[in-house]
Amino acid sequence: MASVTYDRASRIYPGSEKPAVDALDLQIADGEFLVLVGPSGCGKSTSLRMLAGLEDIDRGAIRIGDRDVTHLKSKDRDIAMVFQSYALYPHMTVGDNMGFALKIAGVSKDEITKRVAGAAKILDLEPFLDRKPKALSGGQRQRVAMGRAIVRSPQVFLMDEPLSNLDAKLRVQTRTQIAALQRRLATTTVYVTHDQVEAMTMGDRVAVLRAGILEQCDTPLRLYQEPANVFVAGFIGSPGMNIADFRLEDGQAVLGRARLPLTTAALTALSKENADHVVVGFRPESLDLVTEQVAGAFPVDVGVVEELGSDAFLHGSLPELRQDAGPLGETIVARVDPARPPAKGERVYLRIQQGKEHLFSPSTGLRLPT
Amino acid sequence: MSTTLEAGRGRGQQPPTPPPPPSPPAGGALRRSADWARRAPLLPALVFTIIVTQLPFVVTLIVSFMDWNAYYPDERGFAGLRNYASVLTDVNMRRAILVTVVLTAVVVLVSLLLGMGIALLLDRKFRGRGVVRTMMITPFLIVPVAAALLWKHALFNPEYGLLNGMLTTVWRLFGSDSPPQPDWITAAPLVSVEVALIWQWTPFMMLILLAGLQSRPLDVIEAAHIDGATNWQIFRYMTFPHLRRYLELGGLLGSIYIVQNFDAVFTITSGGLGTANLPYVIYQTFYQAHDYGRASAAGVVVVIGTIAIATFALRTVSTLFQEENAR
Numbered sequence: 284m285a286s287v288t289y290d291r292a293s294r295i296y297p298g299s300e301k302p303a304v305d306a307l308d309l310q311i312a313d314g315e316f317l318v319l320v321g322p323s324g325c326g327k328s329t330s331l332r333m334l335a336g337l338e339d340i341d342r343g344a345i346r347i348g349d350r351d352v353t354h355l356k357s358k359d360r361d362i363a364m365v366f367q368s369y370a371l372y373p374h375m376t377v378g379d380n381m382g383f384a385l386k387i388a389g390v391s392k393d394e395i396t397k398r399v400a401g402a403a404k405i406l407d408l409e410p411f412l413d414r415k416p417k418a419l420s421g422g423q424r425q426r427v428a429m430g431r432a433i434v435r436s437p438q439v440f441l442m443d444e445p446l447s448n449l450d451a452k453l454r455v456q457t458r459t460q461i462a463a464l465q466r467r468l469a470t471t472t473v474y475v476t477h478d479q480v481e482a483m484t485m486g487d488r489v490a491v492l493r494a495g496i497l498e499q500c501d502t503p504l505r506l507y508q509e510p511a512n513v514f515v516a517g518f519i520g521s522p523g524m525n526i527a528d529f530r531l532e533d534g535q536a537v538l539g540r541a542r543l544p545l546t547t548a549a550l551t552a553l554s555k556e557n558a559d560h561v562v563v564g565f566r567p568e569s570l571d572l573v574t575e576q577v578a579g580a581f582p583v584d585v586g587v588v589e590e591l592g593s594d595a596f597l598h599g600s601l602p603e604l605r606q607d608a609g610p611l612g613e614t615i616v617a618r619v620d621p622a623r624p625p626a627k628g629e630r631v632y633l634r635i636q637q638g639k640e641h642l643f644s645p646s647t648g649l650r651l652p653t
Numbered sequence: 654m655s656t657t658l659e660a661g662r663g664r665g666q667q668p669p670t671p672p673p674p675p676s677p678p679a680g681g682a683l684r685r686s687a688d689w690a691r692r693a694p695l696l697p698a699l700v701f702t703i704i705v706t707q708l709p710f711v712v713t714l715i716v717s718f719m720d721w722n723a724y725y726p727d728e729r730g731f732a733g734l735r736n737y738a739s740v741l742t743d744v745n746m747r748r749a750i751l752v753t754v755v756l757t758a759v760v761v762l763v764s765l766l767l768g769m770g771i772a773l774l775l776d777r778k779f780r781g782r783g784v785v786r787t788m789m790i791t792p793f794l795i796v797p798v799a800a801a802l803l804w805k806h807a808l809f810n811p812e813y814g815l816l817n818g819m820l821t822t823v824w825r826l827f828g829s830d831s832p833p834q835p836d837w838i839t840a841a842p843l844v845s846v847e848v849a850l851i852w853q854w855t856p857f858m859m860l861i862l863l864a865g866l867q868s869r870p871l872d873v874i875e876a877a878h879i880d881g882a883t884n885w886q887i888f889r890y891m892t893f894p895h896l897r898r899y900l901e902l903g904g905l906l907g908s909i910y911i912v913q914n915f916d917a918v919f920t921i922t923s924g925g926l927g928t929a930n931l932p933y934v935i936y937q938t939f940y941q942a943h944d945y946g947r948a949s950a951a952g953v954v955v956v957i958g959t960i961a962i963a964t965f966a967l968r969t970v971s972t973l974f975q976e977e978n979a980r
Contacts, residue, residue: 337875358881370872374894383890384880431880 285348285438287311287334287471292343292353294329303329305495306343314469316462317500318486320476322518326495327475328443334473335364335441347438363432364441367448369424371416371431378403378412381430402430405464422453429461433468440465440472446481458485479519483507491515513648516564516641522596522616526564528645536561536642539603541581543635548652549642561651562643567596569639570617572625573632580632583615588624595621599631710956717950723943736950746934746951750958753912753930756843757962760850761907765900767851768858775859776866786863793856801920804849809837809921842926846917854911858903865899866892901971905963912959931955 289309295302304326311317319327332338334345336357344353352360363384372380379386381402382395390398403409406426416424425445432440445461446454462485465472476482482489483503490500491514499511510516516524529536529543534550536543543563545553553561573580583599597617617633625631642651720732740746775786792800808815817834824832838845869892877887915932918924924933931951939948 335875335879337878357875357878358883360879362879364876364879366872366876368870368872370870370876372873372877372891373870374897383877383882387881387886431876435880 285350285471286313286315287439287473288344288346289330289334290344290346292330292333292340292345294326294333294338295341302341302495304333307495307497309490309497309500311471311473314471316465316472316474316485316487318474318476318482318489319492320479320482320489320518321492321498323477324494325492327477327492329495330492331364331441331443331473331475334439335362336360360439361437362439362441363435363437364443365425365428365432365445367444369416369428369445369448371424371427373416376413376415377408377419377427377430380416380427381434384431384435398434399430402434405433406430421449422457425449425457429464433464433470436468436470438471440470440474442472442474444476445474446476447478454481461485480521483519489519491518493518509650510564510641511650513562513564513643516643520566522567524564524566524641525570525615526562526643528560529563530560531558536563538563539581539601540579541635542579543640545642546653552644552651556644556646558645560645562645562648564641564643565635565639567616568618569636570615570633571636572617572619573634575632577632577634580634583617583631583633585625585627585629585631586614588619588627590621590624592621595619595624597625597631602630713949713952716945717953719946719949721945723945732946736946737954739947740950740954745929746931748927749929749931749934750954752843752928753932753955753958756847756850756914756930757908757911759847760854760911761904763847764851764854764858764907765862765903767855768860768903769862769896769900771855771859772862772866775863789859790856792853793860795853797853797914797916798920800853801849801917804845804852805838805921809845811836838921839926842922842928846921846928849917849921850911850914854907858907861899861903861906862896865896869895901967905967908962909959912955912962931958 288311289307291306291308292304293302293306294304307330309317319330321327329338333340336352336355340353344351346352347360347362372383375383378399381399385395385398399412400409403412406429408423408426408430411419411423411427416427419427425448428445442461446457449457458481474485483506486503488500489503489506491498491506493514499506499515506515506519510519513526517526527538529538529541531537531553534545536545545561549561575582582602583597584602585597585599587598589596589598595618597619599615599617601615615633619625638653640653642653643649644651717736718732718734719730720735721729771789775782775789795803806814811817811834814837816837820832820834874887874891877891882890913932914930915936918928918930918933919936922928924937929937932955935948935951935955938944938951
C-alpha cells in the first residue's frame with residue numbers, strides 16, 4: 284500500500300508542442316480511490332500510463348510512496364493495471380493469465396495456485412480457470428483482468444476505462460462490485476473514465492482534466508455543489524448544468540425576463556473585474572415550474588419531455604432569446620414533476636430557485652462567491 | 654433473431670407435429686437457373702484449371718503403373734507396382750530421398766531462424782526501415798536459376814568468386830601472400846546448395862514472421878511489461894506463442910517448395926557429389942534414361958512425401974506448442 288504523487292508531471296508527445304499532460308499536481312492518499320475524468324483527449328489516459336510507466340515523463344516526477352518512479356520501468360513499479368480491452372493473454376488459460384505475474388516473479392507453484400484460487404473465489408471465476416479468454420463473455424473477461432491485478436497484491440491499481448466495453452446493465456453492476464472490492468482490499472486505485480456517472484459513484488475523490496490541465500480535484504459532492512469553474516460545472520452532472528450569460532442591471536443578473544438578485548460578495552467580485560455581465564449556471568433540478576405572475580419567472584417553449592419514471596426532464600427553448608443566449612444556446616433543461624409533465628409545444632414559466640445558482644467570472648471562468 | 658432460433662430448436666425436438674418449413678415450390682427452379690446464370694461464366698476457368706493442373710497428375714499416376722521406356726517402345730504395358738518397388742529399393746533413389754529430407758529440413762529450419770532474427774530487428778522503428786525491408790526482400794524476387802548461378806559463379810567460384818577474393822584481401826591485410834583458396838562447392842557440395850537456398854528463402858520467412866510480429870496486440874505486451882516480464886520473457890511467453898501460426902505457415906510453405914527444388918541442385922552441382930535430390934533424379938530418369946514409368950512413380954513418391962511432410966510438420970509443431978501452453 285502506498286500513496287501516489289504527481290509532482291508537476293508533464294508529457295509532451297514527440298512532434299507536438301503542446302503537452303498532452305501539463306504539469307499535473309496530484310496527491311493520492313494511501314488506500315484512496317481516485318477517478319480521473321474528462322472528455323476524450325483530455326490527457327486522463329496519458330496520466331495513467333505515465334504512472335504505469337508506459338509513457339515517458341518529460342518534466343516533473345511521479346512518486347509511489349517515497350519511491351521516485353519517474354525513470355523506473357513498469358516492471359519495477361509494483362503496480363497492476365486493468366486495460367480497457369482487458370489485454371488478456373490469448374494463448375493462456377484464465378488461471379495462467381492470473382498467475383503470470385507471480386510466475387515471472389518466481390513464486391512457487393503451490394503459492395500461485397493458492398493465490399489464483401483465492402482471487403477466483405472473490406470474483407466468481409472458479410468454474411472458468413481452465414478456459415481460454417476467447418471462451419469467456421465480456422463480463423467474465425473483465426473479471427479475469429481484475430483478477431490478474433488483485434492476485435499480485437500490488438501497491439497501486441490502475442484502471443483504464445475497464446467498464447466501457449460492457450453493456451449498460453452489467454456496467455452498473457460491475458461498477459458497484461469494483462468499488463466494493465477496492466474498499467475491501469484498501470489498495471490505492473487510480474481509475475480513468477470518461478463517464479461522469481462512474482466518476483461520481485466510484486471515487487473517493489474525482490480529478491477533472493481538460494486539455495492536459497487539472498481543472499479541479501475534490502469529492503464528488505463538492506464537485507457537484509461547488510464546481511471551481513465553468514468547465515467543471517458543465518461537465519459534472521447529467522443532464523448538464525444550464526449555463527448562460529446574464530447582463531448586470533441594478534445589482535441583478537438579467538436575461539430576458541429572468542432576474543436573479545446577486546449578493547454583495549458577488550457584486551464586489553464582479554465590480555473588481557469591471558464586468559457588465561456574469562456567467563450564471565443553474566442545474567435542471569434548481570428550476571421550479573411557476574405561474575407567469577411570479578417575480579423572476581421566464582417563459583420556456585417545451586420541446587421534448589424525457590420521462591424516465593423517477594424523473595422527467597423538460598428540454599425547451601427561450602422564446603425571447605433566439606440569438607444571444609450565450610453558452611446556454613437555445614435549449615434549457617429543467618427537471619419537472621414526473622407525475623404531471625408539461626406537454627410538448629406548451630409554453631411554461633420557470634424560475635431559478637433562490638441561492639441555487641452558480642456564478643462564474645465572465646473573463647476567467649472561475650467560480651464567484653454567491 | 655434469438656427468438657427465431659429458439660423456435661427452430663423447439664421444432665427440432667418434436668418433429669412429427671408441425672409442418673416442415675415451407676420451401677417456395679415455384680421459386681426453386683427459378684433460383685436454380687439463376688444460380689447457373691451466375692456460375693456458368695466461371696466454367697471455362699474451372700475447366701481450364703482442371704485440364705492444366707489435375708489431368709497431368711492423373712496421367713502421371715497412370716504412367717507410374719506402366720512399363721514405359723522410350724528406348725524400349727515395344728515393352729509398353731501395365732507394370733503394377735514394379736516401378737514403385739524399384740524406386741524404393743534403388744540405392745540412388747533411396748539416397749535421393751535422404752538428400753531431399755536433409756536439404757528441406759536444413760533450409761527450412763535455418764531460414765526460419767534467420768528470418769525470425771531479421772524480422773525482430775526490422776520490427777523496431779529506425780530511419781530507412783522501408784528501404785532496408787525492401788532490400789532484405791530482394792533475394793526472394795530473383796529468378797531461382799539466376800540466384801543459383803549467382804552463388805555458383807559470383808560467390809563460390811574458387812578462381813574469381815567473391816568469397817575467395819575476400820579471403821585474399823583479408824590475408825593480404827595481415828601480410829600473407831598465400832591465403833587459403835578452397836573450392837567451396839567441391840569441399841561441401843550439399844552445404845553450398847543449402848546456403849544458396851537459405852539465402853533465397855530467408856526473406857520469405859522474414860516477411861511472414863514480420864507480418865506476425867506486427868499483428869501482435871500492443872496492449873497485451875504492455876500488460877506483460879506491467880506484470881513484470883523482461884524483454885526476453887515477453888518474447889518467450891507472448892511473442893513466440895503468438896508467432897506459432899506464422900512459424901507453422903512459413904515452415905509448411907517452405908517445405909513444400911523446397912522438397913520440389915530443382916533449380917539450385919541442377920545449376921550448382923548438376924546433382925553430382927551426392928546432392929541429387931528426388932526432383933533431380935526424376936529429371937534424370939525422365940530426360941536421360943527416358944524411363945517414363947519409373948520417373949512418374951518417383952514423381953508420385955515426391956507428392957506423397959510432400960503431403961507427408963506437410964502433415965507431419967503441422968502435427969509436430971502444433972503438439973509442441975500445445976505442450977508449451979499446458980505448462
